[in-house]
Amino acid sequence: MIAIAAPRVDWYSIAPVVILVATGLIIVLFKAIARNRVRTYEPALVVGMMGLAAGAFFLMKQWSMVVDGGPSDAVAHMIALDGFSVFVGVVVVVSAILMLLLSTDYLAEHRIESRPEYVALVLFSAAGMLMMAGANDLIVVFVALEVLSIPLYVLAAYDRTRARSLEAGIKYFVLGAFSSAILLYGVALTYGATGTTSLAGIQNFLSTNVLVHEGTLIAGMVLLLVGLAFKIGAVPFHMWTPDVYEGAPSPVTAFMASATKVAGFAVLIRILYTALPQYSTDWRQLLFALAALTLLGGSIGALLQTDLKRLLAYSSIAHAGYILIGVQAGTVKGVQSALVYLFIYAFMTIGAFAIVVALGGRDDLHSIADLRTYGRRRPVIAALLAFFLLAQAGIPPTAGFIAKLGVFGAAAQAHSYALLIVGVVTSVIAAFFYLKVILTMYAAEDDGGATDDTCEPATEGVVARPSLGLPVATVLVVCVAMTIWIGVLPTIIIDFARDASLII
């Protein structure tokens, strides 16, 4: 009889993940017991919201714990609890809450079956993202990546009656599985080179040993980077992004664009900064190329788009490039600016996709030319869309400016001047295509009467929506408020991110 010593589990450190998974399981069980006797979606939504609120509460508790007692780890050093994980966790939980608020009206309006499993899938995915934020071991990174991805494959294909949604699901699935396999091969090679999968263990090994043959480790690092670049949609590996973002239901797209990207960047930063700091000259070169390509590819791709949702998809690729500038800096200031950018980006993106939800329309298709009359017909929506596009372009009073300023500052401090120039040039290109949309909405008033008639058939068959639903309006108000608040008073969030990135 072999006695196996189980690791001591510090439940407090993993409370948010446990709560989200438990809530998801309760919802699935509730559905199984209730069958179709009662309405199940609304109770599931309420329970899911409560679960997310409880998760947020425990994240706040963890934050005060980290501030008082410093960083710690749990479950045999597999899960880290530090300011970084809490910061990312907060963004993920807030994104999930906003996403669920967007969903209710969207599902009803598009006559998509609203099942409690939808809420459960969001919770499972968010739990995977929280795991990812705290992953302190490469194998936890892999498991967390799958826990967050597998529910998202289902959510992308959730609208089973629409070919586009199914197509988004299968594309996301095939490329997601491909990137996971590449990442896993990177984990295997890193394990082979260093003899451990623990991030601290790898760093420890590399600081006390000099590898005679670096090839295995370098190959492992490159494969890890490629696998994560797929997840964050960086440019040579971005080809799935526009298709999946366009085909998936809009609230799911908002969630994928914000929370998934935040979790992907979190794990990228943690692996590079805690496990491989000795190789920073190598990975900084790789990230330099990745960032430059992503900035150029995202901006130029966005110029060519005629559909609003695809334009937002390409703009999210370009944003990944700006965040990579911060990561590439390789300094504490770089991590801080990347975290600030991620926080602001989450609200700007969810706000922009909330506008897509509010626009309604069959298949979520909104060619930019169709927006021509919106400045007059739906002034509030048009003004809000203009606001979010200006924020994404980085116009000063909004938070987008603070975000860009942060990463450019970090690049200048790290002497990455070439990347800084690429960033500024692509900002100008980006401003051009954002302004193009805004001008389309407001400028072409003259032929408004004619287009009104030609426009109507396209939106026929959709429930007319004279006013915004309360949940969508709430999301919009929150996103606008955060974007302006951080733009005017950025110190709070910058200090929060500084505390989070110093403890890493």
Added chain:
Amino acid sequence: MAHGARDGWAERGPSGPRRRRESGNVVIAVQHLSENWYLAFAAILFSVGAVGLLVRRNVLVMFMCVELMLNAVNVTFVAFSRALNDISGQAIVFFVLVVAAAEVAVGLAIIVAIFRRRRSGATADDIDLLRG
């Protein structure tokens, strides 16, 4: 090959001690095959899977290619695990197997949903509404 080996056993069968020694030799012979061979095999398997995923048009075959890639990684883990004399590499394989099973379940469900909607077929060329 296997048949020949069995014949060999039968030949040496009668003498017990000798047979044990022979079997010991056989095991040692296998151990002399260095880990590099397994790693090279896994790398080839992984490449076959990756190339297959990119060039094949049938979605089911693409799934199999993903499985091929994951199992190539499993071979890598086990080979490294033996080379490093560290058990955790073999433990990781179980995580990978579980994840691969969950992934396939979801992927097949999506394929079935596509099949139900359009009975024509499930090649990648049919899935072309969204063009990146």
